[in-house]
Structure formats: C-alpha cells, structure tokens
Amino acid sequence: MQGETETRKPCLVLGVTGGVAAYKSADLASCLTKAGIDVDVVMTESACEFVTPMTYQTVTGRTVYTSLWKSWQSKPDHIALADRPDLILIAPATANTLAKYARGIADNLLLTTLLATSKPVWVAPAMNPKMWAHPATCENMEILKERGVRVLGPAEGRVACGDTGVGRMVEPGELFDEVRAFLLD
16 A cells, blocks of 8 residues: 555574584574564585575575675675674574684675674574683683674583583574564564
C-alpha cells in the first residue's frame, strides 16, 4: 500500500573461520534465517576446508562471501558487509583470526570487514584448551575486550583433538538465543 513503510529485517554477518566447529555454524545460520534474520556469511579460506560455502548458501538463501576479489557490487564487499548488519558474529573464532583482529591485520575479507565496521562485534572462540590458555591468546582477548568486542565462551568440554578443557565453541542454541535477544527482542 502507498504510504506504508517496509520494515527492514535485522541483519547479521556471520564470520566463519577455519575450525572443526564450522559445521555447528551452519545450524546456527539456519536457525537465525528461520527466525527472520538476514544472515550474510563470510568464510575464510580455511573455513572452506571444513564446510563448503554451498552449505551456508542453502540454509540462508543468500550469497556466501569467501574472497576480497570475487563480487564487488556498488562498493567493495568488505565495506558493504561492514555497513549493512546490525551485528557481526564470528563463530567459530580461531586463535589465528582473533590474533589478527587484535593486531589490525586485514589479509582476508572477514578481517577487512571487521576493521571497516562500527557495528557491534561478538566472537565465539573455538580452539584447543592449550591454545586458549596461551599468554598470546589471553593478551589478544584482553585487547579485543577493551575495544568492546563481546566474547561468548568458550565452553568447557571435549574438543575435536580429544583434549578436554576450556576451548570448545559455545553450542549453536546458546549463540542463537543471544543473537535473537539482541536483534529481535
């Protein structure tokens, strides 16, 4: 009808990095999409070794971004992806990506998007418990927290290599509840 304004759907950029927990993020993307949230997925090259972009495209019905150089539209993808969402969530967030983000290294689409955004950024770390406890990781996490990045987890439990301890990605259902509360409530 004329005179009515269209309500904009909430939008999330879901960054997926190269950890085994990447398979869990496909379930998260599906649940968020079903809840009425536009989910733009940005995958690192390493993430594509664990889960294919087609998986995320299928569950979100949207283009999946994997490269700085593939699909510029009216502006570079990293700028469009930095400007559009209401929230950016990195799940899983590997030690490598967290370290690069803390130090301002922008060598892939996800990291350039993070450096270009003024939107809230949340991370869901996932790594071996020894990596999580390493002083370098602890320092990087402090830097990110000081910059306002919200850290969800990690949880305690068994990780992919068989070790047990703190380092496991928070379960998709818990991440869904947090994102839904932030974007929809």
